[in-house]
Amino acid sequence: MDPHAHAWTPEEARARFRTGAAGPTAGVSAGHTQANLISVPADWAYDMLLFCQRNPEPCPVLDVTDAGAWTTPLAPGADLRTDLPRYRVWERGELVAEPTDVVDVWRKDLVSFLIGCSFTFESALTEAGVPMRHIEQGRNVSMYLTARRCRPAGRLRGPLVVSMRPVPPEHLAAAIRESSLLPAVHGGPVHCGEPAGLGIADLSRPDFGDPVDAEPDDIPVFWACGVTPQAAVMASRPPFAITHAPGQMFLTDARDEQYRVL
Amino acid sequence: MDPHAHAWTPEEARARFRTGAAGPTAGVSAGHTQANLISVPADWAYDMLLFCQRNPEPCPVLDVTDAGAWTTPLAPGADLRTDLPRYRVWERGELVAEPTDVVDVWRKDLVSFLIGCSFTFESALTEAGVPMRHIEQGRNVSMYLTARRCRPAGRLRGPLVVSMRPVPPEHLAAAIRESSLLPAVHGGPVHCGEPAGLGIADLSRPDFGDPVDAEPDDIPVFWACGVTPQAAVMASRPPFAITHAPGQMFLTDARDEQYRVL
Numbered sequence: 156m157d158p159h160a161h162a163w164t165p166e167e168a169r170a171r172f173r174t175g176a177a178g179p180t181a182g183v184s185a186g187h188t189q190a191n192l193i194s195v196p197a198d199w200a201y202d203m204l205l206f207c208q209r210n211p212e213p214c215p216v217l218d219v220t221d222a223g224a225w226t227t228p229l230a231p232g233a234d235l236r237t238d239l240p241r242y243r244v245w246e247r248g249e250l251v252a253e254p255t256d257v258v259d260v261w262r263k264d265l266v267s268f269l270i271g272c273s274f275t276f277e278s279a280l281t282e283a284g285v286p287m288r289h290i291e292q293g294r295n296v297s298m299y300l301t302a303r304r305c306r307p308a309g310r311l312r313g314p315l316v317v318s319m320r321p322v323p324p325e326h327l328a329a330a331i332r333e334s335s336l337l338p339a340v341h342g343g344p345v346h347c348g349e350p351a352g353l354g355i356a357d358l359s360r361p362d363f364g365d366p367v368d369a370e371p372d373d374i375p376v377f378w379a380c381g382v383t384p385q386a387a388v389m390a391s392r393p394p395f396a397i398t399h400a401p402g403q404m405f406l407t408d409a410r411d412e413q414y415r416v417l
Numbered sequence: 418m419d420p421h422a423h424a425w426t427p428e429e430a431r432a433r434f435r436t437g438a439a440g441p442t443a444g445v446s447a448g449h450t451q452a453n454l455i456s457v458p459a460d461w462a463y464d465m466l467l468f469c470q471r472n473p474e475p476c477p478v479l480d481v482t483d484a485g486a487w488t489t490p491l492a493p494g495a496d497l498r499t500d501l502p503r504y505r506v507w508e509r510g511e512l513v514a515e516p517t518d519v520v521d522v523w524r525k526d527l528v529s530f531l532i533g534c535s536f537t538f539e540s541a542l543t544e545a546g547v548p549m550r551h552i553e554q555g556r557n558v559s560m561y562l563t564a565r566r567c568r569p570a571g572r573l574r575g576p577l578v579v580s581m582r583p584v585p586p587e588h589l590a591a592a593i594r595e596s597s598l599l600p601a602v603h604g605g606p607v608h609c610g611e612p613a614g615l616g617i618a619d620l621s622r623p624d625f626g627d628p629v630d631a632e633p634d635d636i637p638v639f640w641a642c643g644v645t646p647q648a649a650v651m652a653s654r655p656p657f658a659i660t661h662a663p664g665q666m667f668l669t670d671a672r673d674e675q676y677r678v679l
Contacts, residue, residue, distance in 0.1 A: 201463040208466065208478050216470050335679050338600055342678060416604060416678050417597050 161185045165230065165406040169238040172406075175255050177240040179295040179364075179402040181287070185278045188340065188411055189404040190217055190229070190269040191381030192239060193388070194397040197222040200266035202309030206387060207268065209306040213315055213383035215271040215339045217407075223263040229407040236261050241400035243385070248392030257397050265397065270381045271340035272404050273318050275411050276333060283329040288321050289367045295402035296320065298363035298380050302354025303345075305383060313387035316362075317345060317353060317377040321369035330376060339414040346377040353377060363401035423447045427492065427668040431500040434668075437517050439502040441557040441626075441664040443549070447540045450602065450673055451666040452479055452491070452531040453643030454501060455650070456659040459484040462528035464571030468649060469530065471568040475577055475645035477533040477601045479669075485525040491669040498523050503662035505647070510654030519659050527659065532643045533602035534666050535580050537673050538595060545591040550583050551629045557664035558582065560625035560642050564616025565607075567645065575649035578624075579607060579615060579639040583631035592638060601676040608639040615639060625663035 160168065160183040168184050180189055195203050200222070207214035218227045225235040237256040244252040244260055252260075273296070277287055289296045296318045303315040322330045327347070335343035346353050358375060359366045363382055369375070388396045399405060422430065422445040430446050442451055457465050462484070469476035480489045487497040499518040506514040506522055514522075535558070539549050551558045558580045565577040584592045589609070597605035608615050620637060621628045625644055631637070650658045661667060 201466065204463065204466050204470065205481055208470075208481055219467055219470055332679065338678050416600050417594065 165408050168406045169230070169233055172240045173234070173237045177255050177403060180240060180404045180406065181274050181277060181296060181402065182290045184406050186411055188217070188229070188407045188409040188414065189272040189274040190407055191272050191384070192235065192267060192269060192397070192399040192405050193384040194265040194267040195393055196262065196395055197264045197266050199310070199393045202311045203268060203384065206305070206308035206311040206384070207270065209308050210383065212341060212345060212379035213305065213381065215341060216268060217271055217339065218269040220267040222266050225261070225267070227269060229269060229409050231408070235267055235405070239399050239405050240403035243398045243400050245388050245396040245398065247394060248389050253400055260397070262395065268384070269405060270384065271414070272381050273341050273378045274404060275340035275414070276337045278411055279333040279337065280330055283333050285322060285326040285330045288369065289365070292367060294367055295364035297358070297361035297365060297367050298382055298401055299353070299355045300362045300386060305387065310393070311387045311391045313383065313390035315345070316380040316382040316386050318380040319358065319375050319377050321367065321373035322376045323370065323373055327374060327376070334378065336415050336417055337411065338416065341379045341381070344376045344378050348374055350375060427670050428494070430668045431492070431495055434502045435496070435499045439517050439665060442502060442666045442668065443536050443539060443558060443664065444552045446668050448673055450479070450491070450669045450671040450676065451534040451536040452669055453534050453646070454497065454529060454531060454659070454661040454667050455646040456527040456529040457655055458524065458657055459526045459528050461572070461655045464573045465530060465646065467570035468567070468573040468646070469532065471570050472645065474603060474607060474641035475567065475643065477603060478530060479533055479601065480531040482529040484528050487523070487529070489531060491531060491671050493670070497529055497667070501661050501667050502665040505660045505662050507650050507658040507660065509656060510651050515662055522659070524657065530646070531667060531669070532646065533676070534643050535603050535640045536666060537602035537676070538599045540673055541595040541599065542592055545595050547584060547588040547592045550631065551627070554629060556629055557626035559620070559623035559627060559629050560644055560663055561615070561617045562624045562648060567649065572655070573649045573653045575645065575652035577607070578642040578644040578648050580642040581620065581637050581639050583629065583635035584638045585632065585635055589636055589638070596640065598677050598679055599673065600678060603641045606638045606640050610636055612637060
């Protein structure tokens with residue numbers, strides 16, 4: 156990603172992605188809310204919305220479109236079919252393509268869910284002095300499938316997915332406080348420390364994103380992750396779905412402060 | 418309501434309501450989460466869930482049942498058809514009955530929504546020293562239809578309903594802070610002061626609940642209210658619905674602290 160990406164407006168970022176630029180969006184348009192995308196056929200929309208309601212930590216819903224619509228009040232003028240850096244297209248739970256737009260495969264019955272993303276609270280953590288190792292290292296955040304099951308909804312089930320950030324002990328309280336005040340973008344961590352507590356065997360081998368180097372005293376801190384609906388698609392095999400590629404999010408015009416509870 | 422009701426366990430309260438006791442539940446089983454009920458036919462469930470998602474301040478969803486089920490993990494052993502003090506039964510948006518149980522009119526296709534209630538944050542406000550005038554006066558809280566429209570969802574539309582509590586100026590900051598930390602039960606107020614700002618003409622004539630006497634310096638503080646889905650039923654006229662009677666809530670076993678973000 157361009158080193159100046161943090162200074163882009165969300166509109167500028169979307170325009171670049173629309174014309175084919177791709178890559179992780181951590182740090183892009185800092186202070187603006189980022190969102191995960193999951194689009195499913197209308198026949199599956201109630202199950203997905205209920206799945207999100209029953210699993211609000213990984214799946215905090217920021218907006219739901221009407222069937223077929225590719226617009227959202229969170230970013231007037233944006234096109235959900237073109238304005239993300241990279242997409243994943245799924246058929247019966249199998250990944251069939253990772254294009255930079257989905258105009259050709261779009262369907263009139265698709266209902267799109269925009270789900271809060273932990274990249275949103277990274278600005279608040281950075282302002283509170285918490286180092287963001289993955290951004291410093293120019294890498295995508297590390298994400299892991301866990302042994303924890305989400306509460307099922309209709310035909311949808313699957314594991315909790317988490318993102319992990321190594322946090323120095325002296326910054327742990329600020330990291331927990333600042334993220335907890337933003338429940339609409341996953342809120343506080345689900346787990347700190349020992350990865351085995353979540354059934355994660357090896358931090359150096361994330362299931363999504365990149366491995367990130369930690370300093371010796373860093374504590375691994377795990378937040379619920381918006382890739383969780385993607386894991387539900389893999390496990391539950393709806394006939395068709397479109398998602399963002401992990402770490403390559405939709406940039407909204409909303410400002411992070413809008414989602415702070417205080 | 419019995420003057421000892423605050424000391425009942427939620428299970429004791431539900432048992433009394435199950436055998437016919439009725440009345441407002443403010444202050445009952447203090448510290449335990451109270452919930453609004455709205456049950457609609459499965460054909461309307463997606464519209465209702467989307468309405469809640471699009472209007473999270475009045476409609477924070479705590480649980481959604483499967484069609485026909487009258488149980489919830491928020492209160493194991495409870496029966497949603499009998500355990501509320503009083504119900505309202507609606508046909509095409511018209512109130513047709515206010516029974517103390519709904520066993521006879523229950524339908525196999527009903528999906529029930531439990532929605533956060535502002536009575537939940539009253540314990541936190543009381544502990545922070547904020548007087549609760551309606552509880553002191555032994556009355557139901559005052560609730561009003563406002564001129565503010567909810568964001569529609571499918572066939573559902575309607576006005577925002579608010580509850581109002583008169584708050585002494587020296588307690589306003591605590592009232593806002595403590596309720597804001599509980600976004601799952603409506604969070605911070607939507608408006609303070611001048612009722613005309615919400616299109617409310619006369620505070621002494623609430624649309625639901627009782628008028629409550631204020632002290633001369635009190636500021637009227639307005640929170641989004643879980644009667645909002647009831648107003649949507651009145652405006653949108655689904656063929657059938659069951660709700661709680663305003664102020665007569667479902668007592669869950671959950672503790673308020675579970676919903677605090679910090």
